[in-house]
């Protein structure tokens with residue numbers, strides 16, 4: 044069986060050279076005589092892996108010493124609770140609702156304090172990023188929360204809100220390292236690894252140091268950022284293998300020329316797909332042009348049966364996981380860093396052929 048073009052939203056495809064390297068090192072890592080999975084996380088060899096991964100991430104994202112980088116577990120969803128539990132003082136936060144992940148994050152925060160919904164795009168099924176009016180921001184919010192890229196609906200912020208002294212917190216699960224971001228604009232950036240970094244099981248939290256150490260009393264130790272910052276992500280056993288693979292991905296990104304270079308490729312990939320959707324008479328994108336994601340591209344035909352036929356035939360031709368999220372329907376192509384330009388070009392060729400055969 045040949046490898047397919049995998050458009051899964053997550054877990055999603057990894058670069059082939061990373062998988063090959065992992066395969067080479069599967070039975071015996073370096074001169075340890077064992078696989079990374081079998082290694083003590085307290086060993087020197089493993090420390091080189093986890094802190095090597097951290098150093099590469101800092102270099103690739105331009106993360107200054109003002110920030111801690113934490114390698115945690117529990118997925119992005121655990122951060123929905125960790126953020127209010129660590130940042131609440133006035134017990135008030137502003138949230139922008141741009142999809143299900145933001146909604147879930149806001150609902151979790153509302154268990155511990157007041158959540159002010161600054162804006163929402165629910166009125167048009169989250170097909171746009173709402174324009175924000177600074178006068179509606181809470182002056183006494185402990186933080187301001189956004190989902191930077193909306194995996195399910197395919198929107199992204201192209202400009203981030205200016206929240207002044209109030210820490211901006213962003214879920215970047217599906218766009219981390221896909222485009223250059225100025226980390227210094229944020230209080231917290233966090234991401235589940237399984238979309239654009241590595242295997243599921245690792246959650247990356249990038250947090251400004253002054254935001255650590257003020258957790259609520261009820262905050263579980265394991266959710267307290269201080270616990271993990273003090274122990275350099277080794278308070279307990281970290282997701283060792285997922286971190287190892289992520290390090291290989293960071294090395295791959297560096298070899299590709301870094302995040303700015305990947306951004307160029309991602310813009311080209313997304314451009315090819317959106318250009319086709321704009322000219323096609325059968326397929327169309329569902330998101331307003333100015334807020335289109337570079338990573339997740341939802342599209343539809345006007346016929347449910349045709350959608351199903353397309354998904355089925357695409358799969359038979361080696362383009363898999365193109366079915367849209369169960370709450371949205373239609374199709375979605377997730378074209379993360381690891382999706383090669385060629386994969387998008389071939390998908391568009393296939394869509395053109397499908398369109399001409401099904402007029």
Ligand SMILES: *Cc1c(COP(=O)(O)O)cnc(C)c1O
Nearest residue numbers: 118119120144194214216217235
């Ligand atoms: C996938 C995703 C999540 C949920 O991630 P888990 O690691 O499964 O908890 C949260 N936010 C965004 C933007 C996502 O894409």
